[in-house]
Amino acid sequence: MLEKYGHGGDLRTAEESYGLPAGQFLDYSSNMNPFGPPPAVRQVLTVYADHIDRYPDPAVRGLRSKLAQLHGIDEQSILIGNGAAELIDLVVRQHNPVITALAHPSFAEYGDAVHKIGGGTAPIPLTEAEQFQLSEASLQQSRAADFFMLGSPNNPTGKLVHPELLRQLVKRGATVVVDEAFMDFVPDEEAYSLLQEAAVNDRLFVIRSMTKFYAIPGIRLGYIVGEPGSIAALSRLQVPWSVNSLAQLIGEAVLDDKEFAGKTKRWLQEEGPWFVNRLRESGLEVYPGAANYVLVRLPEQPGLTAAALQKEMGQRGILIRDASHFTGLDERFCRFAIKLRAQNERFLQVLQQAMAALQTYSGKEGMEE
Numbered sequence: 001m002l003e004k005y006g007h008g009g010d011l012r013t014a015e016e017s018y019g020l021p022a023g024q025f026l027d028y029s030s031n032m033n034p035f036g037p038p039p040a041v042r043q044v045l046t047v048y049a050d051h052i053d054r055y056p057d058p059a060v061r062g063l064r065s066k067l068a069q070l071h072g073i074d075e076q077s078i079l080i081g082n083g084a085a086e087l088i089d090l091v092v093r094q095h096n097p098v099i100t101a102l103a104h105p106s107f108a109e110y111g112d113a114v115h116k117i118g119g120g121t122a123p124i125p126l127t128e129a130e131q132f133q134l135s136e137a138s139l140q141q142s143r144a145a146d147f148f149m150l151g152s153p154n155n156p157t158g159k160l161v162h163p164e165l166l167r168q169l170v171k172r173g174a175t176v177v178v179d180e181a182f183m184d185f186v187p188d189e190e191a192y193s194l195l196q197e198a199a200v201n202d203r204l205f206v207i208r209s210m211t212k213f214y215a216i217p218g219i220r221l222g223y224i225v226g227e228p229g230s231i232a233a234l235s236r237l238q239v240p241w242s243v244n245s246l247a248q249l250i251g252e253a254v255l256d257d258k259e260f261a262g263k264t265k266r267w268l269q270e271e272g273p274w275f276v277n278r279l280r281e282s283g284l285e286v287y288p289g290a291a292n293y294v295l296v297r298l299p300e301q302p303g304l305t306a307a308a309l310q311k312e313m314g315q316r317g318i319l320i321r322d323a324s325h326f327t328g329l330d331e332r333f334c335r336f337a338i339k340l341r342a343q344n345e346r347f348l349q350v351l352q353q354a355m356a357a358l359q360t361y362s363g364k365e366g367m368e369e
């Protein structure tokens with residue numbers, strides 16, 4: 001199982017499991033921008049390598065200022081973190097909520113952060129019948145909650161949450177944290193993002209990751225937007241110098257690469273529907289979303305589970321996410337990243353081979369019985 005530590009993209013476990021060197025895998029189990037890091041990342045690493053003999057700016061002023069300009073918000077409304085993961089943990093610790101409402105399925109770190117502080121959870125069931133779309137009806141069970149942690153686009157479904165639903169929760173008196181880790185991939189993100197509203201509302205927070213869009217998960221970089229008073233309180237809980245100097249400089253440099261951002265959005269608009277159609281032609285049930293990954297359900301075929309397919313594909317050099325580990329999904333759900341055309345063609349070929357191999361094994365087992 002690749003999700004030994006709870007997430008996709010674990011190449012060390014892949015090496016140990018399938019006996020190939022990390023560099024040889026095509027990783028569809030984590031959702032990075034397939035254009036790879038923008039060229040500015042390597043430049044920063046080369047030019048500023050010497051700067052590691054100094055402490056990083058404890059207030060991350062350069063990057064905060066750039067992000068404030070980009071989003072048209074006050075710098076004091078932004079706190080930078082060592083990846084969005086740090087900020088999920090921090091915002092939960094700061095609020096210490098009694099009952100947190102969590103969508104199922106959703107990113108496991110929300111629940112993990114809540115359980116770490118001994119908080120309770122209320123489920124918001126997302127159903128296959130509703131295409132895993134969060135609706136007003138699905139919020140009914142979470143009436144007792146005073147705190148909401150929701151992904152938009154949600155992981156692993158890729159579905160956006162309608163901003164009006166989120167505004168209603170805030171109006172109702174709840175504190176709402178929206179994880180917009182994959183929002184930069186959405187072509188009309190301004191129509192869905194609550195980032196600007198969060199900058200002036202003390203019951204609304206928006207978390208952004210820079211690791212997916214800029215393909216720098218090894219660097220760790222994300223930010224949270226909230227009303228300045230709430231951000232100051234969060235900052236007091238953060239470990240000093242949590243964001244290292246190279247991460248700060250990389251964050252500033254990649255924001256300047258507008259061509260990279262435009263190219264990425266255009267690619268996903270074209271490649272996403274193409275990939276979804278090919279997966280459907282392969283017999284999979286696909287739940288398309290707005291992000292750079294897709295949730296699928298495997299056809300009913302003896303021996304064809306997400307775990308078996310993961311192993312079969314892993315041995316052929318392609319890593320996929322077994323989505324049965326997400327609460328609310330069964331053993332036939334998988335999540336695949338979307339990459340460039342040539343990679344996707346290779347992926348589809350290997351998928352067919354792996355499904356055929358599993359059919360052959362289960363046929364043999366049937367004969368032996």
Ligand SMILES: Cc1ncc(COP(=O)(O)O)c(C=O)c1O
Nearest residue numbers: 083084085107155181209211222
């Ligand atoms: C929905 C979601 N939020 C946050 C994160 C964490 O992102 P980061 O790498 O910035 O910590 C992930 C990582 O997979 C994610 O899927």
